[in-house]
Amino acid sequence: MASVVFLRxxxxxxxxxxxxxxxxxxxxxxxxVNIGSAGTFVxxxxxxxxxxxxxxxxxxxxxxxxxxCRGRELLDLVAAEPFADVSGGEARRYVSVLxxxxxKLPSLPLFKPEGDEWQVQVIGVIGSFAISLHRRVGKRxxxxxxxxxxxxxxxxxxxxxxxxxxxxxxxxxxx
Numbered sequence: 001m002a003s004v005v006f007l008r009x010x011x012x013x014x015x016x017x018x019x020x021x022x023x024x025x026x027x028x029x030x031x032x033v034n035i036g037s038a039g040t041f042v043x044x045x046x047x048x049x050x051x052x053x054x055x056x057x058x059x060x061x062x063x064x065x066x067x068x069c070r071g072r073e074l075l076d077l078v079a080a081e082p083f084a085d086v087s088g089g090e091a092r093r094y095v096s097v098l099x100x101x102x103x104k105l106p107s108l109p110l111f112k113p114e115g116d117e118w119q120v121q122v123i124g125v126i127g128s129f130a131i132s133l134h135r136r137v138g139k140r141x142x143x144x145x146x147x148x149x150x151x152x153x154x155x156x157x158x159x160x161x162x163x164x165x166x167x168x169x170x171x172x173x174x175x
Contacts, residue, residue, distance in 0.1 A: 002071035007039025008157035016062045042170045067097040071171040082131045091133035093161035094144045098128045102152040120147045
């Protein structure tokens with residue numbers, strides 16, 4: 001089955017910049033598909049995570065921090081409809097891919113800041129994915145990834161739910 005590779009902290013604020021579409025072309029023999037500009041790739045060739053890491057490390061001008069999961073894990077996540085019972089109003093849906101499972105989970109849902117002015121609501125953890133909602137309230141922007149990393153005590157990289165759905169379309173062969 002295919003793998004999905006997520007780069008953490010790449011192409012953000014001029015930090016660890018690269019061209020994802022060019023990298024996907026370099027990875028053509030792995031049947032790589034680039035999704036967006038944040039560093040998200042579907043690798044349809046069967047490979048171990050260790051070999052995938054080596055391929056990315058060899059081709060990028062920096063040492064990337066990678067989160068790698070099996071495509072089946074994302075397909076199962078989407079099929080589970082983690083946002084089905086959530087009413088977030090104007091909130092956007094996000095998934096954080098965790099570097100490893102947290103040793104201990106905080107009480108969920110977790111609101112930051114607490115109260116009616118929350119910007120991030122972590123609603124659950126499913127396997128190696130943290131599920132959250134985000135909305136812009138107030139002057140200081142709080143991003144889901146910083147809340148997830150701080151409160152779950154693991155490295156993570158966060159993508160919009162639309163990106164996860166786009167990944168699943170590629171995994172299902174629906175271009």
